[in-house]
Amino acid sequence: MTVRTIPKLGFGTYGRTGPEGISALLAALEIGYRHLDTAQDYGNESEVGAAVARSGLARDDVFVTTKIAPRHYAKGNLLPSLHESLDRLGLEQVDLTLLHWPSPNGEIELGDYVEQIAEAKQSGLSRLIGVSNFTIDLLQQTMAIVGEDAIATNQFELNPHMQNKRLADFCQANGILVTCYLPIAHGTLGDDPVLQRIAAAHGATIAQVALAFELAKGYAAIPTSSKVERIRENFASQSIVLSPTDIRDIESVDQGRRRIDPAWGPDWD
Numbered sequence: 001m002t003v004r005t006i007p008k009l010g011f012g013t014y015g016r017t018g019p020e021g022i023s024a025l026l027a028a029l030e031i032g033y034r035h036l037d038t039a040q041d042y043g044n045e046s047e048v049g050a051a052v053a054r055s056g057l058a059r060d061d062v063f064v065t066t067k068i069a070p071r072h073y074a075k076g077n078l079l080p081s082l083h084e085s086l087d088r089l090g091l092e093q094v095d096l097t098l099l100h101w102p103s104p105n106g107e108i109e110l111g112d113y114v115e116q117i118a119e120a121k122q123s124g125l126s127r128l129i130g131v132s133n134f135t136i137d138l139l140q141q142t143m144a145i146v147g148e149d150a151i152a153t154n155q156f157e158l159n160p161h162m163q164n165k166r167l168a169d170f171c172q173a174n175g176i177l178v179t180c181y182l183p184i185a186h187g188t189l190g191d192d193p194v195l196q197r198i199a200a201a202h203g204a205t206i207a208q209v210a211l212a213f214e215l216a217k218g219y220a221a222i223p224t225s226s227k228v229e230r231i232r233e234n235f236a237s238q239s240i241v242l243s244p245t246d247i248r249d250i251e252s253v254d255q256g257r258r259r260i261d262p263a264w265g266p267d268w269d
Ligand SMILES: NC(=O)c1ccc[n+]([C@@H]2O[C@H](COP(=O)([O-])OP(=O)(O)OC[C@H]3O[C@@H](n4cnc5c(N)ncnc54)[C@H](OP(=O)(O)O)[C@@H]3O)[C@@H](O)[C@H]2O)c1
Pocket: 011, 012, 013, 014, 015, 037, 038, 100, 132, 133, 155, 156, 180, 181, 182, 183, 184, 185, 186, 187, 205, 207, 208, 222, 223, 224, 225, 226, 227, 230, 231, 233, 234, 260
């Protein structure tokens, strides 16, 4: 099976470093995940590359995403940094490269780094390109530079307690896949009585219900865990079918509770 499109349930890799990280990554591939989400700033591109190589899977069977750190956004720096990522990953091409954040405090002109990520695709270093932590305004500016169809995804914080509805709706209306990070809110959704009730009704866990909700909305999600049982549990969320009533009930538990909010970040929608 060749993975040409972004697999909707991916394995987040933040924190998966060293030999234990490689073991978790190998477990994820063994369980069936076919999308690994890394970043220059996670310090684990080598581990991701090692896991892909050791998995025995064909290169085309695993979808690999990396993200460019904003410190590489100045003109002339982005593509060399992507070459270094490819060296660490042991790959000739990544499937998807994201701009990890808008330039902190807008220090570097958006056009400078957006044009360079477009070149990453044109030169074949990355099959697809996208963004992360971009607001509606930044997405509109980016589309004006690279064209309406160029952005494969926007990756941002989204889980039942942080539904980011305006941004998610904008992405979907513009053909940009929503990729949810913190999709299970670091495992902190357990106290929610609505989620508890729906999980019990489906014989599922709350993490599984959160992921099933995101997938049912047409989003991609990239949960991570260091524990094989949880890696398996999260993957099994794909078989849970929520009813329209379940989905409406989960939509009602949104608290707008953002956990990743650096002072240098964008003005969120
Ligand atoms: N683009 C960005 O700026 C950005 C920002 C943040 C994250 N990300 C990406 O998104 C991925 C996911 O985000 P995240 O790792 O921060 O958050 P997450 O996936 O929502 O939560 C992971 C945490 O939840 C625990 N967990 C995992 N499965 C569980 C389960 N079934 N039940 C209860 N707890 C569970 C894990 O602990 P154990 O290890 O103990 O299981 C881990 O501490 C990252 O790995 C990264 O690839 C991107």
